[in-house]
Amino acid sequence: MEINFTHNKERFYITLPHPPTAEGISAAAKIRGELKNKAKWGILTDADIASAKGIEVEDSAVIVRAGTLFQEVAQTYLRRWKGDKNSKGNYVNILNYHWMPHLALMPIHTITHDDIQYLIVAREFNTAKTLNNCLIPLRGVFETAIKSKLITENPMAGIENEKVQIGIPDPFSRVEMNALLDWLDINLEGKDQFYHWYFELAFWCGCRPSEMIALRWSDIDWFNGTMRISKSRVRGVEKGVTKTHTVREVYLNDRSTRALKEIQKLKMSNDYVMICPETNEPFYGEETARNRLVDAMQACGIRHRPAYNARHTYATMLLMDGVNPVFVADQLGHSLQMLMKRYAKWMHGDKNKIEMAKLNTN
Structure with a gap:
């Protein structure tokens, strides 16, 4: 824990050997008060500062500096972050x-x-x-x-x-995806129906969860059928950049367009697209939505995978349907090289199965 104060126009930063608990904060406040008082009356010594840092000093009047401590450099590193x-x-x-x-x-x-x-x-x-x-x-x-x-x-x-x-993506199959969406549609009622449309959009736009919960209605271009992805939201903190620091336009299809229109009908917000039904506030993170998909996986007997894999599902569906890899990379916010590295298995559609079938003809 760090305390700081000014003395003789010099700013002192002192790292204390106390944990960031209630007791530690109380102790730090007391130490800071004592040091400030000594500085005020002109009796602050190096020994006082050393003692605050947890360094044993035999002579309270004189301290031989042993060099800058690791903890002090760590605080400098964090301040400059x-x-x-x-x-x-x-x-x-x-x-x-x-x-x-x-x-x-x-x-x-x-x-x-x-x-x-x-x-x-x-x-x-x-x-x-x-x-x-x-x-x-x-x-x-x-x-x-x-x-x-x-x-x-x-x-x-x-x-x-x-x-x-490095693992490979583990997407849901189309059959699994549709089973999950059907379960959410049938079993969620009232405001909770929002989660059905949340995952309908997730499966059919390929955005990262952090990008989806930062999405605003002003980012939706209904006329051109696109969404502007330029922000992310992590642990309740709005970040003016995406994970890759790249703005992109995601094209809407029939299913993602319908999902957005159904969410709009819920009239949950005129600002954020995604509003948590439980709190009526923008999402702090994607955990609440993720838990709904976990319930659906368990109920349908579908092997567990992270909800993030809805993004992988979108990518692999496009590739399996023969969509141009350059377009897919743009939609996901990947470079073409990264797309090929991660999704090479799916880039040939059903050709892989055809090649494997040749082994059974001999």
Whole structure:
């Protein structure tokens, strides 16, 4: 937890060894008050600041600076962060949980490559992806130290990401999709009918859930039959960009157009297209809608897949029907290379089955 105050026109940032709990916040407020009072009366010493940071000082009058601590550089890294708030929050959690307990009070220049390698082994990360994600803010802290000329060599050099097995999309078949939509149509009543049309649109437009819940009626071009996808909404925070930072026009078809018109008839909002029936507010995330599709999968006996796979279903239906891959890539917001990498299995339609059938003719 960080406190800060101004003394003699200088801003002091001090990271305290206290957790962000009610007790920790109370302790931090008390420490900050004491430091401010000492600064006001001109009796603030380096020893006072060191003590607040949790550093034991034998001589309370004099402190020999041992160098800038890891926790101080971490706070500088976070203050300079220019990315989205959601990522910053994740990095704060990663630093607090995985790295601060071991590195916080170590001078940044004393941390070695071997120290970090040992910590990585000791943490026993469950998956390679988790490890790779946790290394991002750690690298950021040491890169900040390099830029601030606190260290000359980066101890993260040579610590590479683990290889992550990349899975292939797992779409619903058309039969499964229609069974799910039929179940939602039959079993949801009143305002909950919204979720039937939500997934009708999801299956037939291919948008990411974060893009759908950020969609506004002003983004719908009824005359030209398109939706302008330029925003996303993650954990209740509106982001003025999509995941790929690319604006695109998604063409509507008969089923996606009908879904939008049915949602419009519900008159839930003149602003956002997607309004949560339970709260009458824009969606915080896609969990509520996702749970409805989970209910439908269980009721229909359909193998569980993430609701996100409605997007994969749209992509594979287009490809299986022989739609131009360039158009499909534009609709999804992918590059053609990414589309081919992810959906190569479906790009030949039923030709794969025809080729496999040849094995049975000999």
